[in-house]
Amino acid sequence: MDTRLDELKRKIEDYAFGAGALVVGVASPQEVAKYAPEGHRPSDFFPKVKSIIVVGAGKMLAGAWKCTDPRWVGVIGGRKLKEVKELSFKVAEFIEDKLGYYAVPYASYSLANGVWDPGISIKLCAELAGLGTRSLAGGIILNPKYGFLYYYLVLTSAPLQPDSPLNKPVCPHPTCVKMWEKVQKTPCLRACPECLSGELENGRIKWMQYNRQLCYPRANWSRIGFQKALFEIINENDPEKRKMMIFGSTFTRYVSAIANSLEISAQCFRCVEVCPVGKNHRVKK
Template sequence: MAEKFDPEEVKQACEGYVKKKGALAFGLANLETLERISPPGCGPSSMLPKVKSVLCVGVGGGTRGAWSADAKTLAYIGDTETMAYRIAYGLAFYLEAKFGYRSIFVPPDMDPEKGARVPMQSMKLHAEVAGIGARSMAGDILLHPEYGMMYYASVFTEMELPPDEPMPDNPCPHSSCVKLYRQSGQTPCMRFCPVECLSGSIGNDDKVAEMNYDAHACAEMSQQYEAIPGVLLDTLDAKDPIERGMALHGPENQVIWYKLAIGAGELLALCYECMRVCPITQTAPLSNPIARGAGMRQKIVEAEAAAKAEHTVEQAAEKGE
């Protein structure tokens, strides 16, 4: 039987652990909320029946150099999700070893039973409910006002810990995106998507009114695993040896076999264009590790405190205090 621990202290210890390992953000999602929102069979308890808490970590995206590279290169080096998984994997062991509660690192892959784009668990939902990201115009990619775009990983544990709240405000759309939308009817992420998978509208309150995401078009470009059966069927249908050979060895398909041969789960990753043009991703003050090291975090904390104090003074003035 596990010992009694102060949940707040455990939470702080976990946060300390993941940040030491390189995570930027940490939070706990409300389990009941997740179960309420998740489709049947996709909630945390479907995976770990005695789950009591969902811990979420976020790690930073690509370097500035990665963002300025060509998209082909960025597709390979832009994602840092394996780092997030590694930290979550360590956190699960940490929880078990230090506190004695069974924990799992949540598998990041899609559900083999529930269709092409249904994940085993939605890490995005976990992180959003945990308050370390909010849904953007760009196909619901989560954004954080300080860290920009992050990769997320989750840990389920049987230890009960106090959950966090979702972020009070959504940084998306950025004010410059609203301005562009008013002028052209499109935000940058919509405008520069190479497969036009994004569309939507911004309301008079400058918040996202509607976001449409063509996940099929996006996946067509970025996740070639769906092309494999198509390629094989094309091969069977091919009329002559050249056509047959091209179906398998054509330049449009050759990366598939390479990736299969080296056992990579991801066949191409993403094109990242929506994030490359996203002002939040590109200008979030702490998305740059160098800026974090230079004490920017402290400056932001101070700026936020100053703004909060100013707001309090304004409210008091309004109330005539």
């Protein structure tokens, strides 16, 4: 073990935790490249990369789950996501300013090239950095302590000791296994049977499928929804009806959603809400 690399890693971790990270891990770009296709490898984006730092934070406020408007979780989620983004920028700046290595933050959930074809898979990096494993709930990475978190990457030229993936899958939780044995459902599969399907066997995921296309209208309808609504409006021949459509409440929400990520129309969280992993963080006095 190279103690110099460990020291470098410790400095970055200490800074990241101090800046608000709940979990921090390091993935090796070479390991990521073994699974990722050409054009989606870390070095395709940042040729100087020697390490990938994965920062996770954005634990949902417990109160958000208790609001009468269930979409309020999405409002808080938008803010939380922004916090993690800022955190990744701070970590990158720390690495450049204090340690003297190149660093760049990276998030792959933008509509790069106009389609949902992420440049680098954050899920893959988080898994390889030992921060969690994929779940039945749309393959969301579940951290064993916190459950659902938001993740951002920091790609750096700093050589850091990579972490190892978790030995034991976080999903299914023991209570989900018990539920499966009784009713052949898990909380997430029951919450959203359209987007999610799968089966457990011997306490493990036997197979799972996530219909992301159907998840769009539920979790991601802000941008695509705007395009869909615009298409309907353009096809409407009656100018009066067109006016009602454009000025009406639904289209106003679409417009607001693309202008402001905190709009209530995006996000769903139904599968996350019922997940028992990290549930203790959702319970307060």
